[in-house]
Amino acid sequence: MLDTELTGLDPRHEEIVSIGAVRVRSLRIVSRETFHVLVRPRKDLPKESTLIHRITPDQVRDRPRLRHILPDFLEFVGTSLIVGHHVGLDMAFLNRAMDGIFGGRMGNPCLDTLRMAQIHRAEHWENYYDRYALNVSYALSDLALEWGLPLFPAHEALADAMQTAYLFLYLIKKIRGGRLETLSDLYRAGRNWRWHS
Template sequence: MRQRFLQRLRLPGLHRETDLPQLLQMRKHFRNLDQKRSLADYTFCVVDTELTGLSPRRDEIVSIGAVRIRGLRIAPKDTFFTLVQPRMDLPKRSTLVHRITPTEVAHAPRLRTVLPRFIDFCDNSLIVGHHVGLDMSFLNRALKRIHGLPLNTPCLDTMRLARAYEEQLWEGFYDQFKMNVSYHLPDLAEAFGLPAFTAHHALADAFQTAYLFLFLVRKLSGGRLKTLQDLHNAAKPRRFL
């Protein structure tokens, strides 16, 4: 049985308290990440969460979904999904969005049980998400509260990549620039002709994001992206004078 008190686990230069040694191992792994390897060499974990609301201070996670990408291919059988029982009552407004009912989460596991399994699934993968900062703010707040440390894993945001792609498409065509582009995940999938999945279901949204990520990796910079550093540079906001 996992001990509930924090055990001191030490790695050189990483003195922290946590009962999840995986968190420290992941920190050590990513401390000197080589960004110059081929993109196909990296493993990506595409993550989505469903929430009771959008405030990390007041709201909670009600489901987590994730799917793996290896060799720039989705691994459809390598997935993670769970409902999560929140400490708060499930607001009606959130049920209207993700269609998860109080009955469904009444017997779901708590985050204390879910997070170690989720971290094991992430392993040493780079995390991908759509507006990933929101998902990570909830996950890291929960990890710090329950296990003493947040994730220290590099994250890639498909919303930022999509914006960079739109900028590249319309660069030099200032009089035709689309001012009404929607970066909502289903809208991007439709605009780019990608397979459509049920919105606001954590695992389905993870699959949708995975397809979007691979599309953008192949389309950004005219398909000339080779390394993780190339992808990072392509996603940087451009300055126009």
């Protein structure tokens, strides 16, 4: 499970300021196997980003640059499946950094728990009266609260990675009535969803 904290949302101009990851093995969270670092960005940390993730300029002033952190992160991740909530954003930042520093991109397969939550909700709506409810949220903390999962502080990379792990394990048990046995089953569930684009 992966999460990053950022200076902003545009991978072309903004930077990673924190990376958090936790390992899940055999559908169990391995809480002793985590990765968490703060990163010193090249430019000053914007006040707007500090208001979101609460990482201050003082906290990152003496931290290493991303180029020094990426090798350890890549060793931690290896060839594993990467799961994240809105993981495309995390991967856009990581791959832009990888390309600029090492001239290549990460080849790991990825799954998005936001997409999984949409699949689960669509299955639920097919059977119940609230299929047209418009006041739904796919924010990580809102989903955890809605489905009774343990709650972790929001917008902190390692805590968000842990929150994502709990959400992932919950959704694995719920999608298709818990009959997902392989990653192929999960990919097929996403492809067969009638609103899949």
